Amino acid sequence: MIFYHFTNDMRFKSIKENLVAVANHLKYGNWNHPSQSLAQAKNGWYPVYLFYFGLYKGAHNVDLILTGKWNYVLGEFIKKLQFPNPKADKQNYYELEVQNQQQIAPLRILVKLLFYSYEFKDNVGITKQEFKNYILGSDSTAIQGISIGDLHDAIKSTPNVDFFNTNVNVSGGDSNRFTNQLLGVIEPLDYIEIDSDTIRLSFTDITTEDKAILFDIITYDEYWIVDTTLSRQDLEMSYKEYIQSPELVDWSGEEIEEYGTDEYDFVDRAEVGMNTLLYGVPGAGKSYTIEHEYMQKDSPRERLVFHPDYTYSDFVGQILPVVNEDKNGNKNVNYRFTPGPFTTILKDAYTNPMVEHFLIIEEINRGNAPAIFGEIFQLLDRKTEIDLSNDDGFPLHTSEYEISNTDVAEYVYGDKRHKIRIPANLSIIGTMNTSDQNVFTLDTAFQRRWDMRLIENEFKSDDDGLANTKILDTSVTWKKFCTSINDIILDKNVRMTSSEDKRLGTHFIHISDLQPTGTDERHKRLFPEKVIKYLWDDAFKFTREEIFDVAKFNSLEKVIRTFIDSKNDDKFNIFSASLKDILLDNKVTPGTQD
Missing domain, CATH: 1.10.10.2090 (Arc Repressor Mutant, subunit A)
Known part of the structure; x- marks a missing residue:
């Protein structure tokens, strides 16, 4: 048997x-x-x-x-x-x-x-x-x-x-x-x-x-x-x-060396890469969307934030001095290429071809993005093709565009002459606020190289309870407050400029701001210093009377102090009668709105 x-x-x-x-x-x-x-x-x-x-x-x-x-x-x-x-x-x-x-x-x-x-x-x-x-x-x-x-x-x-x-x-x-x-x-x-x-x-x-x-x-x-x-x-x-596989062998049956870095040009590669730009009002949930819709918890990624002083050298890499010490204690200085986040994730994606990698750029329009990308700007217009005409018959993932950079090429490919491409398994995702306070604007040539996605400013069912969390000791939830303010901002009868950009984002604050763990002065200030200050100094800077009782409260100092010292729903006495009625679900008698 x-x-x-x-x-x-x-x-x-x-x-x-x-x-x-x-x-x-x-x-x-x-x-x-x-x-x-x-x-x-x-x-x-x-x-x-x-x-x-x-x-x-x-x-x-x-x-x-x-x-x-x-x-x-x-x-x-x-x-x-x-x-x-x-x-x-x-x-x-x-x-x-x-x-x-x-x-x-x-x-x-x-x-x-x-x-x-x-x-x-x-x-x-x-x-x-x-x-x-x-x-x-x-x-x-x-x-x-x-x-x-x-x-x-x-x-x-x-x-x-x-x-x-x-x-x-x-x-x-x-x-x-x-x-x-x-x-x-x-x-x-x-x-x-x-x-x-x-x-x-x-x-x-x-x-x-x-x-x-x-x-x-x-x-x-x-x-x-x-x-x-x-x-x-x-x-x-x-x-x-x-059961482990041996080193690669050729047709003659003789062993050859383990494949070198540049042979990753010839392997199967996950065709998942994208250039995506998420935009919306501050706090709409752009970063939240990246984490929950585009990536998994352990997806390989590099995350950075653009700002006015951020440069091409910070992004791609630069030659920096390195101090070495020999066995006799003598020190000498060498200069070595130090990769930036773009080059680091480029190499990781290139050498792990079946894994999607992510380069996350927060606040992409707070830096001079075209200058930061430099010649990499060309690679964003990528069109991946599969060339099956090579001798070995391997799929060869190539881009329509490629650039030369000897330092990056040596670090990523081990070959200064190798052309640089964005691999098909590397996704670049940026976030951009639509507020009028942005430092730089993105021109059309730059934006057309991205898939644009508006993150709608709306409460979702999976917000971990944020929407229905009450503001401190009041009866008003964050959702009620946020939507009431945003309705006023979008009201065509309200005298505001760039009104859509001034809305409160659904994730403008955290639950810990609404219900802080402590009761001291510092914790009481979390909500008013973040939200009330924004409404006074920014959203309604030129039309404060639309939501604030400016006759009684003519300074931000008075507004915040009154909010902190008041109990329960009396905190909303800083607002106009009409807004307070909306927040507290009181009936508004026609002709009495201020």
Whole structure:
């Protein structure tokens, strides 16, 4: 009897997406899967992938996946998946496989048969049923061992013999699912063709890289050695280390050096990059939107704020003196390129091609943005194309525009001559207030290179209770106060200029400003110093009588002191009678408004 234990949860139809999701989570703690939450995955296929693809923190296979070399990891699985293997199973089939002296790498045997068929038998291929009966179900294959030529002859000379159902026990009992899960792993590969029921090799679109992987599989004859003295946990780690992919190999089968930095030009890259500019009134929730709609909590990012003194050198990088001390205590000064946030995130995104990276620029129009970007301005007009005409057939992600900068190129690419492009997995997101106090305006040529998005100034259901939080000891909620003020600002009968920009943002303040933890003078001042001062000094600077009782309170000092010292709803006595009535839901008698 032959025994097999294998997962029933390989999810091979989305195997590439699953590999990338697990690798991202291991490397960065970042979960990004198109259809499954982390909890769902961990209750299903996630641990399966950890074991069978040798994935753990620091594993070589993780880095291969994240640099677009997932096909190497899949090739290693085909080459090395064997029975027995120490994956935990409820029926302890691992022990039965060891006792049975089985030693079979079924997918490796299949690929060798396919190559034999391609070279010597007109590529007639192997049917799924033949794989099931003659590779998985035959004693001579699974236990005794048989040459590939003899096995091929045995398959074709005595077809339709059902060895599997006679000879095989599968942990879990579903033999068809076991077979389909094994075969499903090879479906995404370009060098395997499954036509109806027949499996063949295909060299139609095969790359040099895949030729190397295929050559490695068909020339490999080793097995993971069972060490019965080890615990199951140590056995599993031993197998996961064994399943690691080797260094890259070329078609001749000779090892070559690990790919250099510039080879990231030729790997698969996540096509997710964008230039997006979020604009709206101060406090509308622009930064909140970035964190909750554009990024995940652990997404790699660089965040900076533009201001009038911010320069191109701050943004991109500059040559700075560095003091070094030798072993004798002598100090000397060298000058070295120190990267800015743009160059830092550019390198991170370039060398981690399947992970979306973010450059967040807050207050982008408070600095001279065109001057800060300099020649990088040209790269913002990016159009990503995929060039499949190169010799290796790799996708080559190029931009319509590129620039030269030897310092940046050497830092990012390790080559001063390398042209600089914004990679397709780097998103640049800026925020801009529409207030008339901005230091610089953004010209049309700059703005057209961004996807503009207005962040509407409205309360949302997921604001963590901010909207319905009451102002200090009053009966008025922040939402009531904010919308009442904004309605007055937008009222066409109110004499204001640039009124839309003067509105209170829904996130203009924090809950801690509305309900401070302390009761001393400092805490009592949080709300009036931020909100009341803004209304007096800015929004209604020239029309204070529209909302304030200026007859009684003719200075900001009196307004704030009265607000602080008053109890409950008397705090709103600083306002005009009409606004106070609105805030407190009092009826306003026609003709009595001031």
